[in-house]
Amino acid sequence: MRLHRTLASSLLLAFAAPAFAATAAGPAVPAFVIDGGTRVTVKGATKLTMNCDLKNQGAFEPSAGSAVVMNGFLTPALTGVASFADLTIAKQSYASLGTNATVNGVLTLSSGQLSLAGHDLVAQNISGGSAASYVMTPDTLGRLVRTVGSFPSVVFPVGNASYDPVSVRTGTGVDDYRVAVMDAPPPNGLTPAVALTRAWAVSGSHAPGVNGDVRFSVQWNAGEQGASFDRSLGGSTSALAWRWNGTAWSPQTGVRRSDNGAYPAVDTLVSTLSGLWTLAGPGALLAADGDAAPAGLELAPVWPNPFRGAATLRYGVPKKMRVTIGVYSVQGQHVATLADGEREPGWHVARLQADRMANGVYFLRVQAGGEVRSSKLVVMR
Structure with a gap:
């Protein structure tokens, strides 16, 4: 189900706390869309609770004392929203920013994560922060x-x-x-x-x-x-x-x-x-690439990880040998081949482009000379 609300131009939308909730039962992430030319004002003491994308293409104006609460099990994005009064993360998964943002009131980390996804978040007053809820x-x-x-x-x-x-x-x-x-x-x-x-x-x-x-x-x-x-x-x-x-x-x-x-x-x-x-x-x-061969097959940590666009991995082989590097889904399906051929002794670099990979967990498998090294990868946009 896709929830798409388009508001008329110049409409002042005020929700009486805590009345407005946008949710969806399926895996697809619905969207609350503020179209261009539309102004949405969230009055003080109002709580806007959402389990969907918030896409602002117009004007989103949270008054002091209002709160946006991200909850539920989906992984929504907050896009085009540069300012919040209060923001609460109370999710079973994570929400992500789609632009640089400032929380002028309190950022409350209750459960789940808030992914910055390549954007800056200014938050002077933070409540919570634990292994159960943090900023990614x-x-x-x-x-x-x-x-x-x-x-x-x-x-x-x-x-x-x-x-x-x-x-x-x-x-x-x-x-x-x-x-x-x-x-x-x-x-x-x-x-x-x-x-x-x-x-x-x-x-x-x-x-x-x-x-x-x-x-x-x-x-x-x-x-x-x-x-x-x-x-x-x-x-x-x-x-x-x-x-x-x-x-x-x-x-x-x-x-x-x-x-x-x-x-x-x-x-x-x-x-x-x-x-x-x-x-x-x-x-x-x-050592630099190609120098000081390791005693056996070595795989350095993939960087960055999690990643959005591309990740780099370094691997070393002790002698000239055939190297195969594959990426697999959690179901074991082959996703990509990063190397398949002979390599000289020493350290080498391979790149993984995630442009066509969906968000989620993958596994990297490096095979050479009868040895296997593996690492978990996380793609997050």
Whole structure:
């Protein structure tokens, strides 16, 4: 069923709380459409509850005290809506942004996720944030934006396949920070066995040093670190903070200051620099493509993941051998072939274009020399 409501030009639409609910029982996502030239005003104390797309092609004007509540099991998009008074996510799945947006009141994370889908979300007042409900940042573009001062720390409840939040506070002064988490570091990367499979983008708007030493704490789960990852502090194999400079990773000594010794793990990093950060052992940097062949078949984390347009994977082979790389649906159906031929010893790169792939979970399978490596992929638009 497709729910499509077209409103007449210049109509003021006011819903008496909590009267308006748009729902659908089938898997197709219906739409509440505000046509061009139409003005919709949601008065204060009104609750607009929706399990459908909200597509604004005209003017959507939420008054202070009003709320948009996204609920139900569908995966709707909020398109063309740049401003909310209050926004509540109370879903069995996720909703996604279709444009940069600001929540002027309270963003309430009750259940399910809000995917930024490549867009920025400004939300100064956030209620909730947990493994059950958080802001998803499925690529390198969209960030959660909040104002941060020297006390207290401001929590950014972000994640993708799992909840991996960041808390930030400045050394001095106030700044706007843009934060995202990625489910894999960039592919020109780090040895998986001694590294995390998460990377955090933490960027302020001021020049380095203006806000002093910025303290940010990152959280990850037990399954998001390599088998030989060393969480200790100060040892010869202890993990360091690594920063991405745009083309390669570089270790940052003295930045990693503490570890809580439990799971979910929480480590505190202190630096004057913004950027993309992860944790890995001191000798974690992988060789360039074609160099330093691994001892066996290796598959580095796919990046980004989840992704919208394209993802990159790095794989290494110990000697010249035939390599086959396939992508499969959760039902086991073949979707794409990324490689099928001989490769020289060393590291290689393959690209996956998701233009014709539907949203959902897929599996990557790499076969070479009798060995198999696999990884889960998530396409999210």
